[in-house]
Amino acid sequence: MQSDTTSATPALELSRVVKSFGAVVALRSGSLRLHDGSIHALIGENGAGKSTLVKIIAGLYRRDGGEFRLRGEEVDFHSTAQSKANGIAVIYQEPTLFPDLSVVENIFMGRQPTGRLGRIDRAAMRAEATEIFERLGVSIDPDRPTDGLSIADQQIIEIAKAISLDASVLVMDEPTAALSGVEVDRLFSVARSLRDEGRALVFISHRFDEVFDLCDTVTVMRDGAHVDTMPIAETTVDDMVRMMVGRDVTEMFPKLPAEIGEEVLAVDGLTQPGVFHDVSFTVHAGEIVGLAGLVGAGRSEVARAVFGVDPYREGTVHVGGAPLPKGRPRAAMARGLALVPEDRRRQGLVLDLPVTRNITLAVRDRLARFGLIWGSRENESARVWASRLEVKTAALDTESGTLSGGNQQKVVLGKWLATDPKVLIVDEPTRGIDVGTKAEVHRLLSQLAQQGIAILMISSELPEVLGMADRVLVMREGRLTGEFKREQATPEAVMLAATADEEPAR
Amino acid sequence: MTTTATTPTHPVLAGLGRLIRARETGIAIAIVAVVTLATVLNPSFLFSNDGFRDLLLTPSLLMVVAIGQAIVIITRNVDLSVGSVVGLTAYLTGTLFVQVPGLPIVVVFVAGIALGAVLGLINGALVAFAKVPALVITLGTMYIYRGINVAWTGSDRINASDMPASFRGLGTDTVLGLPVLTLLALVVLVYAAWHLRNLRSGRELYAIGSDPAAAQLYGLRVTRRVLAAFVVSGSAAGLAGVLYAARYGTVSSNAGFGWELEAIGAAVIGGVAIFGGVGTVWGAALGAFLLLTINRALPIIGVDDFWQRAVVGVLIIGAIVLDRIAAQRQHRRLVAQREETR
Numbered sequence: 106m107q108s109d110t111t112s113a114t115p116a117l118e119l120s121r122v123v124k125s126f127g128a129v130v131a132l133r134s135g136s137l138r139l140h141d142g143s144i145h146a147l148i149g150e151n152g153a154g155k156s157t158l159v160k161i162i163a164g165l166y167r168r169d170g171g172e173f174r175l176r177g178e179e180v181d182f183h184s185t186a187q188s189k190a191n192g193i194a195v196i197y198q199e200p201t202l203f204p205d206l207s208v209v210e211n212i213f214m215g216r217q218p219t220g221r222l223g224r225i226d227r228a229a230m231r232a233e234a235t236e237i238f239e240r241l242g243v244s245i246d247p248d249r250p251t252d253g254l255s256i257a258d259q260q261i262i263e264i265a266k267a268i269s270l271d272a273s274v275l276v277m278d279e280p281t282a283a284l285s286g287v288e289v290d291r292l293f294s295v296a297r298s299l300r301d302e303g304r305a306l307v308f309i310s311h312r313f314d315e316v317f318d319l320c321d322t323v324t325v326m327r328d329g330a331h332v333d334t335m336p337i338a339e340t341t342v343d344d345m346v347r348m349m350v351g352r353d354v355t356e357m358f359p360k361l362p363a364e365i366g367e368e369v370l371a372v373d374g375l376t377q378p379g380v381f382h383d384v385s386f387t388v389h390a391g392e393i394v395g396l397a398g399l400v401g402a403g404r405s406e407v408a409r410a411v412f413g414v415d416p417y418r419e420g421t422v423h424v425g426g427a428p429l430p431k432g433r434p435r436a437a438m439a440r441g442l443a444l445v446p447e448d449r450r451r452q453g454l455v456l457d458l459p460v461t462r463n464i465t466l467a468v469r470d471r472l473a474r475f476g477l478i479w480g481s482r483e484n485e486s487a488r489v490w491a492s493r494l495e496v497k498t499a500a501l502d503t504e505s506g507t508l509s510g511g512n513q514q515k516v517v518l519g520k521w522l523a524t525d526p527k528v529l530i531v532d533e534p535t536r537g538i539d540v541g542t543k544a545e546v547h548r549l550l551s552q553l554a555q556q557g558i559a560i561l562m563i564s565s566e567l568p569e570v571l572g573m574a575d576r577v578l579v580m581r582e583g584r585l586t587g588e589f590k591r592e593q594a595t596p597e598a599v600m601l602a603a604t605a606d607e608e609p610a611r
Numbered sequence: 612m613t614t615t616a617t618t619p620t621h622p623v624l625a626g627l628g629r630l631i632r633a634r635e636t637g638i639a640i641a642i643v644a645v646v647t648l649a650t651v652l653n654p655s656f657l658f659s660n661d662g663f664r665d666l667l668l669t670p671s672l673l674m675v676v677a678i679g680q681a682i683v684i685i686t687r688n689v690d691l692s693v694g695s696v697v698g699l700t701a702y703l704t705g706t707l708f709v710q711v712p713g714l715p716i717v718v719v720f721v722a723g724i725a726l727g728a729v730l731g732l733i734n735g736a737l738v739a740f741a742k743v744p745a746l747v748i749t750l751g752t753m754y755i756y757r758g759i760n761v762a763w764t765g766s767d768r769i770n771a772s773d774m775p776a777s778f779r780g781l782g783t784d785t786v787l788g789l790p791v792l793t794l795l796a797l798v799v800l801v802y803a804a805w806h807l808r809n810l811r812s813g814r815e816l817y818a819i820g821s822d823p824a825a826a827q828l829y830g831l832r833v834t835r836r837v838l839a840a841f842v843v844s845g846s847a848a849g850l851a852g853v854l855y856a857a858r859y860g861t862v863s864s865n866a867g868f869g870w871e872l873e874a875i876g877a878a879v880i881g882g883v884a885i886f887g888g889v890g891t892v893w894g895a896a897l898g899a900f901l902l903l904t905i906n907r908a909l910p911i912i913g914v915d916d917f918w919q920r921a922v923v924g925v926l927i928i929g930a931i932v933l934d935r936i937a938a939q940r941q942h943r944r945l946v947a948q949r950e951e952t953r
Contacts, residue, residue: 187830201824203822205820214815225810
């Protein structure tokens with residue numbers, strides 16, 4: 106633990122940095138002070154401005170205002186090459202490697218050691234890569250292409266890149282999001298050894314246990330601004346959550362009591378080799394079932410298979426007691442199923458169409474008269490849903506693409522609610538939505554459940570799952586690994602089911 | 612956890628294994644097979660006076676163009692204007708000899724390559740700065756360059772008698788039994804291959820084609836490299852234009868017509884992935900060789916005129932399907948390799 110470094114010149118310092126994109130202010134006042142030999146946690150909700158801050162450090166974005174100092178000297182990076190040359194390495198959540206090139210080439214691309222005539226010294230390159238892997242205690246075949254490597258191994262390659270660069274500042278943006286327990290341990294031991302070598306590390310994570318386990322200092326951000334920075338030893342999870350959210354958790358998750366009725370959706374033994382195995386669960390009317398797990402655990406795939414967008418090889422889906430044919434989304438819709446997809450911009454909305462058209466997209470047939478769709482009927486139908494969901498837009502003929510993330514999500518919800526669904530499957534309903542609108546979406550889901558709709562909610566945000574769900578299902582690597590009633594669902598239990606690496610005997 | 616799964620093999624054996632599996636080897640075998648078959652059916656294909664020379668000479672020009680094309684395709688771009696560049700530089704070559712009698716041949720070469728480079732620079736600048744897909748940009752410049760050529764040439768044409776004998780000699784002369792044009796193409800090939808394999812600027816082309824977004828994040832100078840690739844492609848086409856004048860003697864306004872598609876076909880047959888990041892100029896050059904040799908061999912083998920183009924089409928689609936299957940198998944193998952070493 107480092108406590109006496111506050112007086113020394115920080116390795117990197119950002120103060121009151123501002124960045125906006127057009128009218129949208131992504132960063133109002135971002136501040137961060139990093140010290141050598143320290144692992145600094147940067148936490149905040151999605152949309153709090155962490156990623157924007159990181160991209161400014163990486164040289165991907167240029168700040169509009171504020172100060173950025175590296176070892177006391179003012180800097181202004183125009184490109185990632187500049188930030189690299191200054192010893193800054195950034196590891197993104199999704200590693201960015203060249204799939205066709207070898208591991209070694211990926212590590213050294215752009216700065217390969219060269220000999221006579223500028224010829225790349227392959228032997229030297231390979232030797233250094235091997236040495237770095239040995240030092241990190243991992244063994245990855247340096248000659249294989251990076252295609253097919255796990256995210257964890259790809260991150261190790263990113264770290265090897267940072268080491269070969271002799272980076273003094275290393276930023277890791279949610280590196281653990283897709284890792285299993287063992288892989289997280291390996292990553293952490295590497296991070297600690299880098300800290301002990303005197304480097305400054307930034308660790309972005311949504312998992313508090315990891316933050317407490319690894320970091321010595323924490324900076325909290327909210328709504329594009331710095332909230333507080335303090336030693337990790339002087340804070341608690343509750344403090345951090347309060348600072349991140351800016352309000353009490355109960356307010357965030359307004360769970361309304363709903364009467365749980367009969368079984369509406371029953372999934373039995375759903376299997377698609379390599380994607381998910383033997384997934385069985387039920388959802389009752391008025392019930393919110395949370396589907397938790399890590400990114401890549403196969404949750405969205407199950408949802409898409411149930412709805413009929415993706416195939417499955419074995420298993421059955423029953424809606425209201427009758428079997429649902431596989432691979433037929435139209436049939437699923439006709440039977441009262443609705444799927445609000447994860448990527449609303451690409452899968453949920455037609456961005457170039459106005460709000461009206463988007464809301465009525467799934468009920469076009471019903472609105473048509475003599476085979477033609479009448480604008481007035483469309484507007485009427487859309488207006489009802491837009492006002493019920495409180496979509497904030499000047500006019501309903503606004504292009505959907507110009508709305509904020511939260512309002513876009515409401516439009517997608519409106520589209521499906523217009524079909525009068527019995528079962529609503531929502532995939533990451535609040536991803537990338539600001540805190541205020543998040544609470545609105547939660548309230549809405551709660552109200553829908555109260556009206557007797559069965560809701561299956563996929564979410565990677567644990568507080569959301571725990572706050573909203575009547576029952577929590579957990580998936581890991583394509584299998585259901587846990588089921589908890591609302592009272593039993595503790596963060597620890599759910600996280601363990603989502604990450605535990607030991608396979609139970611079967 | 613990953614553990615080493617590679618069993619140590621002797622470097623020579625490993626190298627030999629790679630050579631046997633390489634796409635280039637497959638193409639070479641196909642070439643030998645085609646030549647053998649054509650020669651058995653008609654011995655003059657190889658053993659007549661000019662048989663062997665023509666075998667090497669015919670594909671040499673397309674090889675040069677295909678090398679440039681391969682370099683552009685490796686960066687996940689494409690250059691459709693190369694045929695028009697060949698036409699323009701071929702006509703420039705003839706015009707220079709007509710207008711400036713006694714001009715040294717070297718100057719003509721430099722002028723042709725320089726014009727090609729400028730035309731390539733225009734392509735590259737439009738692609739790199741306007742951020743419009745290369746397919747669209749070079750489709751446009753293909754027509755523009757050809758249009759300029761037609762306007763410039765009119766109904767005129769350059770005849771063999773307009774050019775000095777020493778220059779035309781380049782088109783037919785041989786050194787140690789090898790045509791001069793082929794040797795020139797080989798020099799270009801060997802240098803391009805060495806550069807792509809051993810220099811940073813060469814490897815970065817592969818990186819850019821493999822994942823352009825990642826290349827940006829790596830801080831590679833993507834714009835400059837893509838620009839350079841187009842300049843190289845233009846220059847190669849320019850050189851081919853000069854050689855065209857030497858080889859054929861007559862240059863009209865449709866010289867090099869359709870070569871862009873043959874060059875792309877050659878690169879694809881040679882294993883250059885159309886989405887970039889994979890392939891070698893050796894493959895592209897061998898692809899060009901195979902393409903034109905098959906064209907010459909088909910009439911001898913007795914394939915009807917009508918079917919000759921179809922055979923080329925089958926070859927191209929076959930090559931792409933083969934690539935697809937190989938890539939999927941490799942991907943599965945790599946995933947499996949990771950799984951079993953966990």
